[in-house]
Amino acid sequence: MHVSGLWRYPVKSLGGEALASAVLTADGIAGDRTVHVQGARVPLTGRTRHGLLTIPAHTGDGGVPRVAGHPGDSTAATDLVRDRAGPDARLVAYGGPERFDIGNLLVATDGAVAAFGHDVRRLRPNLLLGDVPADAEATWPGRAIAIGEALIGVHSVRQRCVVTSIDPDTGEHDLDVFRRIRRRPVLTDR
Numbered sequence: 001m002h003v004s005g006l007w008r009y010p011v012k013s014l015g016g017e018a019l020a021s022a023v024l025t026a027d028g029i030a031g032d033r034t035v036h037v038q039g040a041r042v043p044l045t046g047r048t049r050h051g052l053l054t055i056p057a058h059t060g061d062g063g064v065p066r067v068a069g070h071p072g073d074s075t076a077a078t079d080l081v082r083d084r085a086g087p088d089a090r091l092v093a094y095g096g097p098e099r100f101d102i103g104n105l106l107v108a109t110d111g112a113v114a115a116f117g118h119d120v121r122r123l124r125p126n127l128l129l130g131d132v133p134a135d136a137e138a139t140w141p142g143r144a145i146a147i148g149e150a151l152i153g154v155h156s157v158r159q160r161c162v163v164t165s166i167d168p169d170t171g172e173h174d175l176d177v178f179r180r181i182r183r184r185p186v187l188t189d190r
Contacts, residue, residue: 051084
């Protein structure tokens with residue numbers, strides 16, 4: 001087993017960035033989901049605003065998220081987010097634990113991704129582990145994965161949400177993908 005991919009999602013529900021290396025903290029990958037899209041009353045996510053998932057985001061200088069190449073606090077970034085999420089949408093920085101839907105670190109395996117049969121970006125993992133059989137994760141809850149000096153406790157095998165049924169390039173929704181995943185979980189949750 002080895003780490004074959006690393007991702008960070010600086011803005012929750014926007015596209016992620018592939019990383020060559022990452023700092024793992026008690027709160028997950030440093031800089032992960034530190035900004036979210038806020039509506040008039042509640043946070044807005046890719047679960048209901050599918051177009052958000054098609055917007056690329058990466059971490060810029062000083063750890064500040066950039067949206068489609070624009071600084072996260074720019075008019076261009078706000079306009080793009082509003083185009084996909086509605087006129088009241090705005091980007092808001094937040095570092096609390098509620099920024100994670102379930103766990104603060106998502107782990108997928110190459111075997112599970114192959115069994116899933118779709119782009120790994122639909123699963124939105126932070127870590128992709130290579131050379132792992134498709135159903136190996138079923139035995140991981142309650143155990144730990146050692147990666148270098150990091151020890152990652154595995155909480156559960158995660159049931160995936162509707163986001164996995166949304167194409168990250170087009171925003172198109174395919175319920176057959178979601179139904180297939182609900183029958184066969186493929187990710188573990190820290």
